[in-house]
Amino acid sequence: MKLDVRMPQFGESAAEATIVAWLVQPGAQVAAEQEIVEVQTEKSLLTVAAPAAGILVEHRAGPGDAVAVGDVIALLNVAEGTPAQGAPNLTNPAASASSSATEPRPIRSRPPRGEAFLRAAMGDAAFISPAVRARLLEAGLTISDLATIHGTGAGGRVTVNDIDAYLAHGEPMNGVRQAVALAMSRSWQRPLATVARPARMDALLAHRRTIEGRPSATIYALRALAVALAAQPTLACRLYGNRLLKAQSVDLAVAVEIEDGVLTPVIRGVEKLSLAELTIAVGQVIDRARAGRVSDAGSAVATVSNYGTFGLTWATPIPLPGQASILGLGSVENVPEWDPAIKGWGRARQAELTLTFDHRIADGGAAGRLLQQVADLLEHPTKL
Amino acid sequence: MSPRQLTYMDAIRLALGDSLAADPRVFIYGQDIAGAFGGAFKATKGLAERFPGRVLNSPIAEDAMAAVAIGAALEGARPIIEFQFADFSSVAFNQIVNHAATYFWRTGRSVPAVFRLPGGGTPGGGPFHSQMPEAWLTHHPGLVVVAPSTVADAYFMLRDAVACPDPVVYIEHKGLYNHLKAEFDPPTTEHLGLGAAAVRRSGRDCTLISYSAMVHTCLEAADKLARDHHLDVEVIDLRCLRPLDTRTILESIARTSRVVMVTESWPFGGIAAEVLAVIATEAFQYLDAPPRRMCAEDTPIPYHPELYHAHHPDADRIVQTVLETVDF
Known part of the structure; x- marks a missing residue:
C-alpha cells in the first residue's frame, strides 16, 4: 500500500x-x-x-x-x-480520521437538554460577538482595548453592555482626534523600528536662500527622501498581507499640525519636482488640508514630520497605516566643529534625522542606508 | 358608553356578526355552525337566526368546504370558512395551497376567502386537536397567515381578514377562547394593520418574539425576569406570520442585541427558524449572543396532561433560556 x-x-x-x-x-x-x-x-x-x-x-x-x-x-x-x-x-x-475503523456514532434525532447548545465562549473569553465587533468599530476601539474592559459574560467575555458601560465615561473625542487615534492604533499593531543619525545643516541653510520661495527644511527633507527612495526603493512600497506592491511614483505625505490633530496631505511624484516646484505644491496641499478639503493620506509611501519646529531634537513618530516609513527632522542645533584651518573649534549647525520604518518590509541595514543617503543629500543640497 | 368585558371568543363572534352586517357578500360555511349548536366552539351561536341563509352547514369534507369558498370568492362573495380544528385543515391543504394561494398569480383574479383555524393546545387535547399549522401554511407564497393573541386583535384581525383581497388563514387559539378577557369597545379601540407586529412590552436586555397564546406566556416570563432577575425584556407579538413585519423585529434586536423566539409549535422548519434566519442575516452586527428558540418538544403532542406540560413551552423554561442568552 x-x-x-x-x-x-x-x-x-x-x-x-x-x-x-x-x-x-x-x-x-x-x-x-x-x-x-x-x-x-x-x-x-x-x-x-x-x-x-x-x-x-x-x-x-x-x-x-x-x-x-x-x-x-x-x-x-x-x-x-x-x-x-x-x-x-x-x-x-x-x-x-476515517482511516481508523470506529463504530459509527448513533444519530439522535434530538440532543438531550443541556448538550444542544454549545457556548462559543466556552474555554476562554476570546469570543467576540458581532455586536461587540460592530460597537468596537463604532467607538474607535480595537480588539486589544477589550483587555481593559471588565467582561461580565460567560467566562469573562466582554458583552455589548460591558462596552456600553465602559464608554459611558468621559466625553467623546472630536472627529480629527478620533481619526488620528484610530490610524495610530492600527499602525502600532506592526513591528516598527527607528534608525537615526545627525546631518549638518549649514549648506542647506545657505542653499535655501538661493531658491525661489525659500524652501523650508521640510521641503528639503521631502525632496531628499524622494530622491533616496527612488534610488533605494526597498521602503517605497506597500504591504498587502505578505505581498509587496512597489509604488509607481514616490508620493509623500507631510505632517501638518492643526488644532487637536495632525493632517497628512499627500504630494504626488515628489521625485519629479524641483525644490521650487515642491515649495509651491506643499504650500497648496497644506492650504487645502487646513481648509478641510483633504483628509486622506492618499497612496503615500512615507511621511515627513518636521518635529524640530516644536523644539524637539529627537522623536520616533509612527508611520501612517499602509505607509512603510516616516522621516523625522529634529531642530537645528549649534554644535562645536573642529576646524583644521584655524586649528580651533568653530560652530556648525546640525539636526538629528530619524527614520521609523515597518520592520516587516526592511531591516536596519536598508533603513540605515536610506537615511544615510537622505543625510548626504541634505548636507549637499546642490544634489537636490 | 363604558367598555365591555369581552372574551377572545366573544370578539370572534362579534367580528363575524359585524362582518355579516357590514357586507352582504359575506357568508359563513362550516360544520355544525348553523342552528342551535352554533359550531364546536359556539363562534356562530345566534348568527344563523340573525342572518338567515348566510350561516351554512357544510358536509364533513374540508377540501370541499375550501373549494366552495374559492369558487364563491371568485364569483364575488366574501366567504368565511370555519374548520372545526386547525388539525383538520390539512384535509383541505390542496385547495388552500395549490388553488387559493396560487390563483391570483396564475390568473390575476384574487380570492378573498377567510379560513378560520381553531389551533393550539389545551391539556388532554392530544395529537389531533392541539396542533398549530402555521409552519406548513406560511411556507406557501400567496397566503396571508395571522395568529391574533389579544381580544382586540381577535376582533380587528378577523374584520381586516374579511376585507383583505387575498386568501387569509386566521389561526385562533382555543386556549384563549374563554380564558382571555379584556375590556373592549370596538368603535373606540385603535388597532394596528393586519401585517404589523406589536411591541407588547418594551425592554433593553433581550427580545422575546412570539405570537398567539405564547405571547401571554412570554409576558409572564418577562414579569418573572423583571421581578427575580432585574432583567428588562422586550416582548414582540408577530400577529401576522406571513408577511412578516421584519422592521419591528430588527428594530427590537438593534435595541436588545439578544433574542429568544418562542412557539408552541415544533422547532423543525418552523416560524422560529424563519424569524431567526432573518435576524441572523439582517441583524448580524447587532447580535451579542446566539439567537435562541424555545419551541414545543419535537414529538407528536401527547394526550396525558403531565406529558403535555412537559411538551409545551412554559414561562419557567422561557426564563431559563433568556437567562442563558443574557449570561452568554
Missing part, C-alpha cells in the same frame, strides 16, 4: 518549506519516525520524519524545491492497513 508523505505544518507561520537534502534514498527501508529529509523554512532548518515504517519508493521533490505545507514530498510503500502516524493528512483531515 502506498502512503503519501506530506510536508508537515511546522510550529510557525510557514506556508512552505524548501527541500535541503534527502537523508533516505528511494528503495531504502525506513522506520516509523525516522528522519528522512532536511527542509528549510524561513526561520529554521528542520527534519521531517517518516509517518510509518516502510520502503521509500519515490522522492516527489528535490533539493531546492519549495513545497507547500500539505503537499506530497515522497511516497512510502507500507504494509496493508498501516495508519499514518504523526503526520496527519493535511489536505484532507477527514481521510486520515
Whole structure:
C-alpha cells in the first residue's frame, strides 16, 4: 500500500518549506519516525520524519524545491492497513480520521437538554460577538482595548453592555482626534523600528536662500527622501498581507499640525519636482488640508514630520497605516566643529534625522542606508 | 358608553356578526355552525337566526368546504370558512395551497376567502386537536397567515381578514377562547394593520418574539425576569406570520442585541427558524449572543396532561433560556 508523505505544518507561520537534502534514498527501508529529509523554512532548518515504517519508493521533490505545507514530498510503500502516524493528512483531515475503523456514532434525532447548545465562549473569553465587533468599530476601539474592559459574560467575555458601560465615561473625542487615534492604533499593531543619525545643516541653510520661495527644511527633507527612495526603493512600497506592491511614483505625505490633530496631505511624484516646484505644491496641499478639503493620506509611501519646529531634537513618530516609513527632522542645533584651518573649534549647525520604518518590509541595514543617503543629500543640497 | 368585558371568543363572534352586517357578500360555511349548536366552539351561536341563509352547514369534507369558498370568492362573495380544528385543515391543504394561494398569480383574479383555524393546545387535547399549522401554511407564497393573541386583535384581525383581497388563514387559539378577557369597545379601540407586529412590552436586555397564546406566556416570563432577575425584556407579538413585519423585529434586536423566539409549535422548519434566519442575516452586527428558540418538544403532542406540560413551552423554561442568552 502506498502512503503519501506530506510536508508537515511546522510550529510557525510557514506556508512552505524548501527541500535541503534527502537523508533516505528511494528503495531504502525506513522506520516509523525516522528522519528522512532536511527542509528549510524561513526561520529554521528542520527534519521531517517518516509517518510509518516502510520502503521509500519515490522522492516527489528535490533539493531546492519549495513545497507547500500539505503537499506530497515522497511516497512510502507500507504494509496493508498501516495508519499514518504523526503526520496527519493535511489536505484532507477527514481521510486520515476515517482511516481508523470506529463504530459509527448513533444519530439522535434530538440532543438531550443541556448538550444542544454549545457556548462559543466556552474555554476562554476570546469570543467576540458581532455586536461587540460592530460597537468596537463604532467607538474607535480595537480588539486589544477589550483587555481593559471588565467582561461580565460567560467566562469573562466582554458583552455589548460591558462596552456600553465602559464608554459611558468621559466625553467623546472630536472627529480629527478620533481619526488620528484610530490610524495610530492600527499602525502600532506592526513591528516598527527607528534608525537615526545627525546631518549638518549649514549648506542647506545657505542653499535655501538661493531658491525661489525659500524652501523650508521640510521641503528639503521631502525632496531628499524622494530622491533616496527612488534610488533605494526597498521602503517605497506597500504591504498587502505578505505581498509587496512597489509604488509607481514616490508620493509623500507631510505632517501638518492643526488644532487637536495632525493632517497628512499627500504630494504626488515628489521625485519629479524641483525644490521650487515642491515649495509651491506643499504650500497648496497644506492650504487645502487646513481648509478641510483633504483628509486622506492618499497612496503615500512615507511621511515627513518636521518635529524640530516644536523644539524637539529627537522623536520616533509612527508611520501612517499602509505607509512603510516616516522621516523625522529634529531642530537645528549649534554644535562645536573642529576646524583644521584655524586649528580651533568653530560652530556648525546640525539636526538629528530619524527614520521609523515597518520592520516587516526592511531591516536596519536598508533603513540605515536610506537615511544615510537622505543625510548626504541634505548636507549637499546642490544634489537636490 | 363604558367598555365591555369581552372574551377572545366573544370578539370572534362579534367580528363575524359585524362582518355579516357590514357586507352582504359575506357568508359563513362550516360544520355544525348553523342552528342551535352554533359550531364546536359556539363562534356562530345566534348568527344563523340573525342572518338567515348566510350561516351554512357544510358536509364533513374540508377540501370541499375550501373549494366552495374559492369558487364563491371568485364569483364575488366574501366567504368565511370555519374548520372545526386547525388539525383538520390539512384535509383541505390542496385547495388552500395549490388553488387559493396560487390563483391570483396564475390568473390575476384574487380570492378573498377567510379560513378560520381553531389551533393550539389545551391539556388532554392530544395529537389531533392541539396542533398549530402555521409552519406548513406560511411556507406557501400567496397566503396571508395571522395568529391574533389579544381580544382586540381577535376582533380587528378577523374584520381586516374579511376585507383583505387575498386568501387569509386566521389561526385562533382555543386556549384563549374563554380564558382571555379584556375590556373592549370596538368603535373606540385603535388597532394596528393586519401585517404589523406589536411591541407588547418594551425592554433593553433581550427580545422575546412570539405570537398567539405564547405571547401571554412570554409576558409572564418577562414579569418573572423583571421581578427575580432585574432583567428588562422586550416582548414582540408577530400577529401576522406571513408577511412578516421584519422592521419591528430588527428594530427590537438593534435595541436588545439578544433574542429568544418562542412557539408552541415544533422547532423543525418552523416560524422560529424563519424569524431567526432573518435576524441572523439582517441583524448580524447587532447580535451579542446566539439567537435562541424555545419551541414545543419535537414529538407528536401527547394526550396525558403531565406529558403535555412537559411538551409545551412554559414561562419557567422561557426564563431559563433568556437567562442563558443574557449570561452568554
